[in-house]
Amino acid sequence: xxxxxxxxxxxxxxxxxxxxxxxxxxxxxxxxxxxxxxxxxxxxxxxxxxxxxxxxxxxxxxxxxxxxxxxxxxxxxxxxxxxxxxxxx
Amino acid sequence: xxxxxxxxxxxxxxxxxxxxxxxxxxxxxxxxxxxxxxxxxxxxxxxxxxxxxxxxxxxxxxxxxxxxxxxxxxxxxxxxxxxxxxxxxxxxxxxxxxxxxxxxxxxxxxxxxxxxxxxxxxxxxxxxxxxxxxxxxxxxxxxxxxxxxxxxxxxxxxx
Numbered sequence: 001x002x003x004x005x006x007x008x009x010x011x012x013x014x015x016x017x018x019x020x021x022x023x024x025x026x027x028x029x030x031x032x033x034x035x036x037x038x039x040x041x042x043x044x045x046x047x048x049x050x051x052x053x054x055x056x057x058x059x060x061x062x063x064x065x066x067x068x069x070x071x072x073x074x075x076x077x078x079x080x081x082x083x084x085x086x087x088x089x
Numbered sequence: 090x091x092x093x094x095x096x097x098x099x100x101x102x103x104x105x106x107x108x109x110x111x112x113x114x115x116x117x118x119x120x121x122x123x124x125x126x127x128x129x130x131x132x133x134x135x136x137x138x139x140x141x142x143x144x145x146x147x148x149x150x151x152x153x154x155x156x157x158x159x160x161x162x163x164x165x166x167x168x169x170x171x172x173x174x175x176x177x178x179x180x181x182x183x184x185x186x187x188x189x190x191x192x193x194x195x196x197x198x199x200x201x202x203x204x205x206x207x208x209x210x211x212x213x214x215x216x217x218x219x220x221x222x223x224x225x226x227x228x229x230x231x232x233x234x235x236x237x238x239x240x241x242x243x244x245x246x247x248x
Binding site for chain 2: 001002005006008009010012013015016017019020022023029030031032034035036038039042043045046049050052053056058061062064065068069072075076079080082083
């Protein structure tokens with residue numbers, strides 16, 4: 001049962017990522033695109049956790065942690081660049 | 090039906106190695122996975138559907154964070170039961186995400202205020218948005234004021 005639930009959850013998260021991509025393409029302003037990228041990396045963390053659960057392997061957590069840290073850094077860097085016009089003043 | 094499922098498992102996805110520790114753990118993990126992925130889908134749907142940036146900011150930062158918390162908690166339960174003992178990797182990830190999601194949401198909202206994004210007609214207290222967009226950090230306010238005369242103003246003049 002759990003195998004099918006993992007596959008169904010992967011499909012749901014994939015649909016969520018497609019919706020994020022839609023917002024990334026049509027976003028009226030660049031802040032919408034940054035928000036779509038932020039949601040996209042959170043969804044991809046869930047996808048990689050589901051992959052680790054599917055394969056029964058504990059090796060994917062380091063990748064997920066790395067993606068979480070890099071996603072936060074990139075989101076805050078883009079927002080800071082929009083806000084101040086420069087990253088390191 | 091089982092034939093199709095077997096074919097799907099073997100040919101498309103490789104052999105599955107999920108072993109069931111117990112039926113209750115299986116049910117709890119499945120329920121948490123469904124709740125989590127459903128909330129992530131709701132968050133992304135709200136990102137597409139909502140009309141305004143400031144309302145759009147609400148959907149992923151709350152619903153998706155709750156969804157990924159549920160998915161990570163399901164993974165924590167499953168690996169803890171399978172391996173024995175508490176596996177805290179997922180707890181680290183979810184703690185990090187729960188700490189950083191409001192910070193990134195605040196920074197994106199401030200950037201949108203700075204860029205003067207159009208907001209809805211029925212937004213309350215719109216006149217405060219311009220004030221909030223101009224608001225600077227306390228260090229910048231200290232530089233402007235004349236009270237700190239010694240080091241900062243000298244540094245400011247040399248600039």
